[in-house]
Amino acid sequence: MGILAHVDAGKTSLTERLLYAAGVIDRVGRVDDGSTRTDSMELERRRGITIRSAVVSFELADLTVNLIDTPGHADFIAEVERALSVLDGAVLVLSAVEGVQVQTRLLMRTLQRLHIPTLLFVNKIDRMGARHDELLADVRRLLTPAAIPLGTVRDLGGRSARYVPFPPGATAISETLAERNDQFLARYLDDEVTAADQWRELAEQVRRAQVQPLYFGSAMTGDGVPELIEGIRTILPRATSSPGDRLQASVFKVERGPAGDKIASARIFAGTLRERQPVDVHRGGTTYQAKPAAVELFSRGGTRRVAAAEAGSIVALRGLKEIRIGDQLGVPSRRGGRLFAPPTLETVVRAADRIKLYQALQQLAEQDPLIRVRQDEEISVSLYGEVQKEVIAALLADEYGLAVTFDETRPIHLERPAGVGTAYREMGAPGNPWLATIGFRVSPAPVGTGIDYRLEVELGGLPRAFHTAIEHTARQTLRQGLFGWEVDDVQIDLTHTGYSSAGSVAADFRRLVPVVLMEALDRAGTTVVEPVHHFELELPPDAVAPVLGRLAEARAAVETSRIDAEHAELTGQIPAGSVHAFESQLPGLTHGEGILLTTFEGFRPVPGPSPTRPRTDGNPLNQKEYLLHLNQHQAG
The missing domain is CATH 3.30.70.870 (Elongation Factor G (Translational Gtpase), domain 3)
Structure with missing residues (x-):
């Protein structure tokens, strides 16, 4: 289970309250004091924010919960992404004071896209400025229309604030469930639905990610937390895979221990993972075998070493020197993949x-x-x-x-081929000091293709090791295009090869590939593109004019606008490099009321001169400079 939220909504405090309720800790730590269990980094304690995902396991009656406390700040969205890939369910925390914030919306969209069963917990009902009716309206408008409150609040905004659950079989809950199930609707209209029926239907619709039950409470006082715990126990679905199935596990975190050794956190989806037993490790299209020196099971707030861990567990693995985040153990899983945009x-x-x-x-x-x-x-x-x-x-x-x-x-930035270019260097010809023949054709590929590498030569005409060296080096070479940026959405055709059986080695091909490939790319030409974000901006109507002026300065393009007497909404595109400066100006332009949500949308051509980035490869288009670089690299 994951706990997710916008920064400062009280996510880590709620984690502490759950650990206290489960008997793992004897007092509730405070984020402000730096005494929380899951914020273990010194910087986390200093700043009062979560930076790296932390795992803690505990028991709630008959249920073992492996809880992942994730960062709330948008700068650490990569940590959240890795946690989402291993979840059975989630609790999304909101503040009753600040309400639906930018990161909350981004997280909810992702949870819905992945169909992860989710409970909503509105925290801080005891704080001055806490809201109920207005917040519910915002949740349904901005987060999900399928939010189902399971109770209400008395004495909102004070120390005596209390969460009051609705009675079993409450009409409002049944009506919302009936909107999504015709059979349940028919039984409800015939007055045949019992409280137990309602709860079963609620759990089923949560499992299918159709509805999101909503609780109110306070992580500081503990009010509303027992009801949330009951929801975690009885509404969120439990892991069902068998220990007898083939092993399927995914690594979602890698850190180093005090001695510098790697420690990998992995979720076991199926099967059993055993200490010192060889296991297949899958990464991209490659597979190798590794043997964990130790398996440590997350249990009751800590870890303990075990001989084997079964499906449903989260484990810390030691002794896997080559392990990386995203590696799949045993049978490859379809889980994971890109959920959020890469850094821009x-x-x-x-x-x-x-x-x-x-x-x-x-x-x-x-x-x-x-x-x-x-x-x-x-x-x-x-x-x-x-x-x-x-x-x-x-x-x-x-x-x-x-x-x-x-x-x-x-x-x-990225570079994309502007046209088609070819190049060819033959072994023994002037300007080719290596025992290798290579020819390439470079052409544009559809957006989103990445690098599409193809052969126009007989695979058997060259030793396989040489083919491997050519493809690997080609992909490495395209990390720097004509202007120094990575080349994307490109098709590479290997058109010619040749070698000397007596003297050619793989290094000959590795050195010649950048020269020929960059020559082909130079003849094709490239277009430099910049990352752009889609933005959604809510602001007061009187702030529209100055905001539009700043958006124009930021080279943003407004696509839609909706303005009425009470508020305005603008959407459009903004260059990623302009987001931070615009965001820092927004509070002053909107009296502190502007809300900006940005999500990565893609790339667009840079207007004006193409920006450049310094090369690290000695520039293969300048053979003298390139040979000097190779000699220095070899000497180093």
Whole structure:
């Protein structure tokens, strides 16, 4: 089960309350005091926010709950994504004061898209400014029209605020359920529905992600939490796979222990995972075998070492040196995949010790595969937003003793082929010092295709190891196009090959591929495209004019507008590189009432001159420079 929320809605406090109710802890920790069980990083305790997903297991009567506390800040959406891929159900937390926030909407959309059974918990009913009727209207308008309140609140907004559950068989609940099931509707109209029937139908519609029961309460006082616990026990579906099935597990988190060893957290969907027993590990199209040195089961607030763990469990695995987030164990699962957009921003990181900085960032990238580290004259990392800079700086300082600074954040662009280009280099010809013949044709591919690599040569005309070297190097080469950006949506046809049986080695092909491929790409030409987000903006009517002016400055395109006497809504596209600056201006332009929701939409051509990025490959289009780069690389 996952607990999800916009930052500061009280998600980690609710986790603490659940652990207290289950008897795992003897007092409820406070986020403000840095005493919570799941926020274990020093920075999490300092900032009072969750940065990395944390797992804790506990018992609720006859039910074992493996709970994943996820980050609430949008900059850490990659952590949320990995948690969502292993969930049976979720609790989405809202604040009764702040209500439906930007991240809440994004999370709800994703939960619905994945059909994850979800309970809604409106927290902070004891806080001044807490709302009920208005908040319910916002939930149904902005989150889900299928929210079903299972109770109401008395003395809202004060220390005596109390959640009052509706009586069993309440009419309002049955009416909402009847809207989605004609058979239940017929029985309801004939007055044949009992309280037990209603609860069974509620659980079934939740299992199918058709409705979302809604509870009110306070994580600080504990009010409403017993009713939520009963909902978790009786409404959310339980894992049903058998330990006797073939093993199917997924790695959703990788961290390093105090000794520097990798620890992988994995959800077992089916079968049994045993200590020191070889297991198939699947990553993309490759498979290898590994043997976990230790299996630790999450249990009663901690972990304990076990000989084997069964379906439904979450485990920490040690001794898997090559393991990465997203790896599938046993039989490959269809779960996972891209749920949110990859990061669209990057920044240069600087430190006195460049070698140590690069090694440290590489280790951080193991724990977060969406942190892509790039080294040329400078070292850069990919980002979702500005808060990630602070987190990376703190991690580098706390874990590696490195003081770092960052340059200004910039958008990550891509290049797409503009036309068709071919190139060919024959073994023994002038300008080809390697024992290899290669020919390529480069052409545009449909958007979303990525790299479509094809053969126009006989597969048996070249040793398989050479074919592997050619394809792998081609994909690596396309990480830097004519302007230094990664090339996407491209078809590569291998048109010519040749080798010397007496002297050719795979390295000959690895060195020649960038020269020929970049020559073909140069003849095709490329278009640089920038990442753009779709935006939805709610604001007061009197703020529309100044906001439209700032949107124009940000090169945003407004597609729809709806303005009435009370509020206005604008939608459109905005370049990813402009979002942060516009977002920081929004409170001043809208008297603090503007709400901006942005989601990655795609890429569009950059107007004006194409931006460039420094190369790290010695520029294969300049053979003298490229050969010098190869010699330096070989010497290093």
